[in-house]
């Protein structure tokens with residue numbers, strides 16, 4: 231008897247269908263590493279595969295291999311890079327994430343910054359959420375500042391800049407609409423003051439930041455890997471939280487020192503708790519876990 235023909239010989243098992251080939255993953259990892267600084271070790275292959283599949287489907291490519299051929303061999307990158315970056319960035323964020331930083335902001339950093347301003351003028355504080363994701367961090371900062379102005383009757387103006395590399399996240403920040411389950415960490419009084427609930431049936435599971443708060447916050451695309459940043463150099467507080475962890479050590483140092491150049495003397499850099507050790511190697515004064523001050527003009 232000849233060889234038995236297995237009837238599933240030519241079938242691709244569901245698990246094999248539309249996989250991201252190792253060579254393609256390596257090309258994507260190299261591209262993302264060079265353009266964004268984000269490390270994509272082999273363990274991230276499944277994650278990248280899952281996220282890019284959505285893009286492949288929406289564009290109507292046959293599979294991931296076809297899509298990667300388009301990216302790397304048919305000049306597809308020009309238009310697609312932004313979407314590949316959107317797909318691979320990790321955007322996890324929350325309102326009042328690492329809450330202690332916001333208590334320190336209200337009770338220590340703002341008073342210190344105001345004490346360095348000339349008496350008599352209305353100070354304008356500039357705060358920067360330098361990897362803002364969907365804007366939850368930027369709006370948290372704005373809520374804290376707005377409450378400070380109202381409750382302590384402090385005379386100050388403030389603006390918050392949110393920047394990120396992901397255009398999808400920046401669009402979410404600009405829209406300022408969040409699922410209701412995301413607002414759990416916002417203190418009750420602030421929920422009343424700064425969030426509006428959707429009226430229509432379909433919008434009831436969403437909240438939107440009120441316009442009075444939104445007008446203090448703006449969003450811009452900025453790649454922390456760029457050699458210079460088109461941002462003023464007298465920023466009072468830079469939040470750089472939960473992004474350095476995705477970068478190589480040398481990149482972390484370069485990004486931090488570039489950002490320091492945008493802080494005014496006496497300004498503050500706030501790093502995520504898992505990144506706060508990076509700050510201890512800088513010649514800065516530590517005020518709280520992850521919170522560092524640039525020397526004042528008098529040293």
Ligand SMILES: C[S@@+](CC[C@H](N)C(=O)[O-])C[C@H]1O[C@@H](n2cnc3c(N)ncnc32)[C@H](O)[C@@H]1O
Pocket residue numbers: 265266267268319320321322323324327360361362363364367393394395396399452453454455470471472473476502
């Ligand atoms: C995990 S989120 C952190 C969000 C927020 N800072 C927080 O702590 O909740 C990291 C963000 O960094 C952004 N990111 C990654 N690489 C970047 C780069 N090279 N330039 C600017 N943003 C970047 C991602 O798009 C993502 O939104």
